[in-house]
Amino acid sequence: MNRNRTAVLITCYNRKTKTLACLEALFNQALTPEITLDVYLVDDGSTDGTAEAIQQAYPQVNILPGNGHLFWNGGMRLALAEAIKQDYDYYLWLNDDVILYPKALTTLFATSGHLAEQGDVRSIVVGSTQDPEQGTLTYGGVVQEYWWHPLRFCLVQPNETVQRCNTINGNCVLIRREVVQVVGNLDPALIHYLGDYDYGLRAQNQGCSLWISPGYIGTCPLNQTSDSDQRLQEQLKQMSGPKGLPLKDVILYSFEEWKLFSQRYGGSLWFIYWLLPYRRLLKGWLFSKLNIKLTRTFGR
Structure with missing residues (x-):
């Protein structure tokens, strides 16, 4: 039996309730026996007892301490660097505010497997999330919105088929080993939001393909916006x-x-x-x- 060893990469900071809910949904995934999950979670200096709660509820999680200044890109970079040492078949990026649907990972793996059968072994598959209350699209794959503006992107609404995209939101992304071997890790020059966009574009420029899996894989609320009336x-x-x-x-x-x-x-x-x-x-x-x-x- 061919086993798909997968490293799940998560970074968190002072969101204990959300992080525990994310892990619960992850460990309740309906997976086939050949898929195994090892979680690498960076706790970036949480003061709300996140690390202790995770250790008690999910002792199998590999908790990596941060210095309090890693943010998303730095935390995910640390987690990926540690996981790469074990040369996994897949690497799954997962935000700690994502609640996966029971068959979310089955969909992602099936999409990646189908692409591999067609000869595309350097693929990244991103899952789309929706608002838990409104049901609207929040994160997923993005494409260039205007031909004349290479840095203006818009989200792609998921449907029942696999769709191409130009780059990705990093909330839930399945990356094959072959991609990581070519692209490497996230860029240390970036701190938070731009790390995922940069990784997707670097992957595309190096001959990898980016795809949006069918349907929604879970829920994730949009980040709060700033007050436009600020000075x-x-x-x-x-x-x-x-x-x-x-x-x-x-x-x-x-x-x-x-x-x-x-x-x-x-x-x-x-x-x-x-x-x-x-x-x-x-x-x-x-x-x-x-x-x-x-x-x-x-x-x-």
Whole structure:
């Protein structure tokens, strides 16, 4: 019997209840006997007892301590580096706020296996998640939205068939060994959100294929957005942080990280694409200045 040894990679910080729920759904997966799961979980300095609770409930989980400054990309990079030492057949990225449906992994493995039968052994398969209350699409595979804008992506609605995509949200992703052998680990130059997009694009550029599995594999709520009424100084401070400034329809990353990403994938016009997202802050600043001037001139 051919066994599929799979390393499940998770990183967490102070979300004990969510992390335990994620693990419960993971260990309740309806899997065939040839699939084995080894979990590598990075606890990045949680102070809410996450590591202790996991150790008690799921002693088989390999808990890797972080330094408190890893965030998503650093935590997943640490977990993957440790798992690579054991040369697994598959590597599964899993966010700790994802609740997998009982047959989620069966769908992912079946999709990857079907692609391999067709000769595509360097494949990445991403699962789509939906909001637990609204049922709307939250994360999954993304494609380039406009032909003229290589850095503008949009989510692809899953259907009953396998679909191609350009890159991925890292919430639930199944990666074959052959891909990791070519692409390697996540980029240490990135901190949080852009690590998954970068990995998918690097994989595509190195001859790997990216696919969206059929249907939804579980639930995952959208990250909260920032208050658009924040003062410019507050917005700039948040944008410079590891998680950037998440607005309603876009995340404004730090200047340095977005510049690196733009240079890699923006082509000869990367400088324009680098600056485009920040026009929102400039527009808000101009409106606030205009409003102040009109108030002083005409009164309230």
